[in-house]
Amino acid sequence: xxxxxxxxxxxxxxxxxxxxxxxxxxxxxxxxxxxxxxxxxxxxxxxxxxxxxxxxxxxxxxxxxxxxxxxxxxxxxxxxxxxxxxxxxxxxxxxxxxxxxxxxxxxxxxxxxxxxxxxxxxxxxxxxxxxxxxxxxxxxxxxxxxxxxxxxxxxxxxxxxxxxxxxxxxxxxxxxxxxxxxxxxxxxxxxxxxxxxxxxxxxxxxxxxxxxxxxxxxxxxxxxxxxxxxxxxxxxxxxxxxxxxxxxxxxxxxxxxxxxxxxxxxxxxxxxxxxxxxxxxxxxxxxxxxxxxxxxxxxxxxxxxxxxxxxxxxxxxxxxxxxxxxxxxxxxxxxxxxxxxxxxxxxxxxxxxxxxxxxxxxxxxxxxxxxxx
Ligand SMILES: *Cc1c(COP(=O)(O)O)cnc(C)c1O
Numbered sequence: 427x428x429x430x431x432x433x434x435x436x437x438x439x440x441x442x443x444x445x446x447x448x449x450x451x452x453x454x455x456x457x458x459x460x461x462x463x464x465x466x467x468x469x470x471x472x473x474x475x476x477x478x479x480x481x482x483x484x485x486x487x488x489x490x491x492x493x494x495x496x497x498x499x500x501x502x503x504x505x506x507x508x509x510x511x512x513x514x515x516x517x518x519x520x521x522x523x524x525x526x527x528x529x530x531x532x533x534x535x536x537x538x539x540x541x542x543x544x545x546x547x548x549x550x551x552x553x554x555x556x557x558x559x560x561x562x563x564x565x566x567x568x569x570x571x572x573x574x575x576x577x578x579x580x581x582x583x584x585x586x587x588x589x590x591x592x593x594x595x596x597x598x599x600x601x602x603x604x605x606x607x608x609x610x611x612x613x614x615x616x617x618x619x620x621x622x623x624x625x626x627x628x629x630x631x632x633x634x635x636x637x638x639x640x641x642x643x644x645x646x647x648x649x650x651x652x653x654x655x656x657x658x659x660x661x662x663x664x665x666x667x668x669x670x671x672x673x674x675x676x677x678x679x680x681x682x683x684x685x686x687x688x689x690x691x692x693x694x695x696x697x698x699x700x701x702x703x704x705x706x707x708x709x710x711x712x713x714x715x716x717x718x719x720x721x722x723x724x725x726x727x728x729x730x731x732x733x734x735x736x737x738x739x740x741x742x743x744x745x746x747x748x749x750x751x752x753x754x755x756x757x758x759x760x761x762x763x764x765x766x767x768x769x770x771x772x773x774x775x776x777x778x779x780x781x782x783x784x785x786x787x788x789x790x791x792x793x794x795x796x797x798x799x
């Protein structure tokens with residue numbers, strides 16, 4: 427018997443099925459695109475360029491070898507949470523919720539708060555996952571443009587809050603892709619203004635590079651959620667984020683957490699690295715020093731505007747970002763062409779701060795690219 431003879435083609439069937447089951451709005455989206463970085467000096471994703479020292483990697487290997495891969499994680503994650511609270515400055519009486527990267531925490535927040543007609547708010551340009559996750563959960567997303575100098579437009583933010591009554595307001599502290607560290611007083615004013623409507627999530631993904639945190643403010647505000655990740659600190663590969671908030675709120679958010687969301691290898695690696703967090707902090711200090719040098723050197727190039735950064739990347743404006751981006755690619759240097767992300771970022775490139783050697787490669791390539799314009 428030939429089943430295809432009397433039946434529609436498989437591809438037609440699949441398309442029909444997709445049209446019936448996948449939400450129309452989802453069918454219109456594109457997948458999150460990550461460009462290939464093979465053979466490149468990779469300066470597009472804010473990774474820490476340094477590995478752990480060899481002796482720590484060897485010890486980590488032994489620890490990971492002892493992990494019982496046949497068992498599910500214990501979903502309370504008591505030891506890891508305690509380690510994070512102890513080593514990473516979580517206030518007394520406050521606990522953390524763990525995510526498979528802070529991307530998953532963003533999803534959990536959206537899921538827990540989503541109802542048709544509800545809105546989330548964020549300054550723009552900001553981290554793209556806030557909008558992606560909101561739309562996935564069926565929330566409306568409203569972006570409020572930053573001012574031309576990439577600072578918060580407070581009157582516009584307050585007006586948008588009153589208009590849209592956002593169930594979540596997202597603030598990168600410092601912000602990605604701009605590197606801006608908003609005024610703490612402005613952020614706290616928004617937390618207060620948001621109280622009748624919802625939560626304010628202060629996203630401190632770049633806290634190791636910022637010399638600033640609002641963690642200690644948690645006890646003052648019931649609607650403040652503080653989110654961090656170990657990704658930019660040097661552990662992007664293990665996928666671990668954490669957030670802290672008022673204990674009662676944390677208990678509600680935990681209800682939408684997939685029970686085994688942090689795997690046993692991540693748990694063991696994080697527990698080990700927390701014992702040596704000074705190593706990662708020293709790496710972050712090196713990157714902060716390198717940021718100062720790189721910013722100064724780029725600012726000295728004709729036609730380059732450098733925006734102040736409190737993160738491990740630097741946003742610059744060049745005369746023609748598409749051409750400079752392409753010229754850098756030809757020289758095997760991958761940065762982020764931020765000019766395509768938002769109207770306020772026209773002709774901007776976002777560049778991860780790396781080792782002295784990679785920063786020198788970037789500078790030479792950037793000089794050549796500008797020269798060729
Ligand atoms: C990189 C980044 C994240 C995502 O971190 P993961 O833990 O790797 O998912 C969250 N917020 C901001 C602002 C980021 O830049």
